[in-house]
Amino acid sequence: MPVIQRLFVANRGEIAVRIIRACRRLGIEAVVAVSDVDRNSLAAQLATRAVCIGPAAASQSYLRAETLVAAALGSGCQALHPGYGFLSERPAFARMCEHAGLLFVGPRAESIEAMGEKLAAVHIAEQAGVPRVPGSDRIDTIEEARHAAERIGFPLLIKANAGGGGRGMRLVHEARDLAGAIESAASEARAAFGDPMLYIEKFISRARHVEVQVLGDGKGNVVHLGERDCSTQRRYQKLIEEAPSPVIDHRVRRKMTDAAVSLAAQVAYRGAGTVEFVYDPESQKFYFLEMNTRIQVEHPVTEMVTGRDLVVEQIQIAAGEPISFVQKDVELHGHAIECRINAENPARNFMPCPGRIEIWDPPPTGNHLRVDTHCYAGYVVPPHYDSLLAKLIVHARDRSSAIQLMSEALAGFAVSGVATTIPFHRAVLGHDDFHDAVIHTRWVDQEFLPAMTAATSAAEPSQVQAAG
Amino acid sequence: MLGTFYRSPAPGDPPFVELGKRVQADDTVCLIEVMKLFSSINAGVDGVVTRILVENGTMVEFGQMLIVIAASP
Numbered sequence: 001m002p003v004i005q006r007l008f009v010a011n012r013g014e015i016a017v018r019i020i021r022a023c024r025r026l027g028i029e030a031v032v033a034v035s036d037v038d039r040n041s042l043a044a045q046l047a048t049r050a051v052c053i054g055p056a057a058a059s060q061s062y063l064r065a066e067t068l069v070a071a072a073l074g075s076g077c078q079a080l081h082p083g084y085g086f087l088s089e090r091p092a093f094a095r096m097c098e099h100a101g102l103l104f105v106g107p108r109a110e111s112i113e114a115m116g117e118k119l120a121a122v123h124i125a126e127q128a129g130v131p132r133v134p135g136s137d138r139i140d141t142i143e144e145a146r147h148a149a150e151r152i153g154f155p156l157l158i159k160a161n162a163g164g165g166g167r168g169m170r171l172v173h174e175a176r177d178l179a180g181a182i183e184s185a186a187s188e189a190r191a192a193f194g195d196p197m198l199y200i201e202k203f204i205s206r207a208r209h210v211e212v213q214v215l216g217d218g219k220g221n222v223v224h225l226g227e228r229d230c231s232t233q234r235r236y237q238k239l240i241e242e243a244p245s246p247v248i249d250h251r252v253r254r255k256m257t258d259a260a261v262s263l264a265a266q267v268a269y270r271g272a273g274t275v276e277f278v279y280d281p282e283s284q285k286f287y288f289l290e291m292n293t294r295i296q297v298e299h300p301v302t303e304m305v306t307g308r309d310l311v312v313e314q315i316q317i318a319a320g321e322p323i324s325f326v327q328k329d330v331e332l333h334g335h336a337i338e339c340r341i342n343a344e345n346p347a348r349n350f351m352p353c354p355g356r357i358e359i360w361d362p363p364p365t366g367n368h369l370r371v372d373t374h375c376y377a378g379y380v381v382p383p384h385y386d387s388l389l390a391k392l393i394v395h396a397r398d399r400s401s402a403i404q405l406m407s408e409a410l411a412g413f414a415v416s417g418v419a420t421t422i423p424f425h426r427a428v429l430g431h432d433d434f435h436d437a438v439i440h441t442r443w444v445d446q447e448f449l450p451a452m453t454a455a456t457s458a459a460e461p462s463q464v465q466a467a468g
Numbered sequence: 469m470l471g472t473f474y475r476s477p478a479p480g481d482p483p484f485v486e487l488g489k490r491v492q493a494d495d496t497v498c499l500i501e502v503m504k505l506f507s508s509i510n511a512g513v514d515g516v517v518t519r520i521l522v523e524n525g526t527m528v529e530f531g532q533m534l535i536v537i538a539a540s541p
Contacts, residue, residue, distance in 0.1 A: 052470070052529040052532070053529070054470065067469075067470050069503060070501075070502045071527070074470075074472060074527025
């Protein structure tokens with residue numbers, strides 16, 4: 001009898017739907033946790049059973065570890081998939097599942113713990129011979145910060161040890177701003193994570209974000225599935241991802257994937273993980289940033305170019321099976337791009353726009369076009385959770401064909417009732433800098449959006465005239 | 469709340485309530501357990517128990533109806 005006959009999905013939205021589809025491929029029944037407002041969600045409709053775990057507020061539903069474990073056990077599940085976000089990277093939750101006799105679809109709690117503390121992760125990376133951004137150890141005093149800054153040089157980044165999502169992070173250009181930035185970063189980190197510990201890293205300007213997907217079997221065998229380039233970001237949030245990276249060559253790819261594999265092997269990593277790097281196209285050097293111990297939002301671009309189902313692999317590994325392929329079987333074909341369609345209004349500073357979707361008409365899907373979503377016409381986007389509506393993913397023989405296909409797909413994606421980031425994506429996909437792959441992680445904030453705002457306000461008088 | 473529904477304070481003990489029993493608002497009518505943590509559920513109204521909708525020892529969900537009490541006028 002298979003180890004997992006029924007799996008509990010401790011998440012919502014598109015990733016819950018994605019996990020249920022993987023369960024179907026494996027012949028596993030899926031039970032999905034739903035909050036009160038998600039009772040009629042697409043995931044609830046597709047699952048074998050939906051279990052209501054609490055009211056809409058995530059703090060009283062999707063973030064309640066004990067409730068989720070009780071619901072998984074009470075509905076007869078042998079395994080639990082945490083998805084991304086919510087409790088997916090809480091070591092205590094992974095531990096609680098294992099103690100309750102539930103297979104946690106993810107790494108061991110110790111791996112999550114080790115990678116969650118950024119400095120600890122950096123040290124593991126160093127032990128595995130993976131280069132880190134030139135930087136400091138923990139900084140406890142302003143004096144230590146000054147010494148570290150002298151050695152590292154400006155501009156530099158102050159980072160929180162418990163960090164994530166840009167919180168507790170400060171960019172400092174000059175020595176005289178250092179003390180103030182240290183103080184405000186420490187208090188922000190204390191407020192956000194309950195841990196004020198900081199460290200300093202050199203700031204690499206015009207850097208790209210390149211990350212390597214790995215799978216480990218928990219026994220020391222690790223394979224990689226190439227890299228993803230996620231340099232199109234707004235305020236450290238990824239908006240467009242692609243595979244392979246348009247800016248690294250075979251030599252750099254080889255070194256980077258080797259580094260990711262040795263890091264994961266160092267901790268006998270189990271399941272799917274992502275090793276993130278900062279890449280400096282000028283020097284062609286890459287530096288370890290952090291390791292994410294969950295399935296990533298952008299995993300589909302890797303699936304498109306490798307033809308592998310990462311969520312299926314995750315579940316099989318959790319069941320104690322080996323990875324279904326070996327490294328030499330991993331081949332990369334063509335180019336894939338993903339655009340995150342969020343319920344945000346790009347014309348109003350990306351303000352979130354929950355509400356009722358009137359028209360929902362994505363382009364037709366097929367081998368070269370995929371839409372991962374939980375939305376449908378009539379669906380009400382609740383205001384309690386993140387704004388991701390759908391991931392539009394295309395696959396073509398090369399990058400320029402993929403850009404062309406994505407532009408057409410975006411043009412053919414009709415949504416009304418809520419504002420979306422589709423117009424933003426169309427503008428970026430049509431921009432020469434994106435085509436030429438000369439963008440960097442601050443490009444949207446520093447160059448693209450300011451230029452777009454200037455163009456819009458310059459155009460306004462004539463529009464008013466035309467309207468009048 | 470979600471958890472395991474129990475009609476009596478301990479295995480083998482008589483149930484908190486039976487059909488037809490008169491209850492006061494602050495009487496405990498059942499327990500819900502989440503990972504060894506037991507919460508007492510009160511009647512909430514004065515009245516008479518007219519229906520018990522859940523089997524002892526089964527999992528109940530958030531918002532699920534457990535016991536129907538006809539409120540006293």
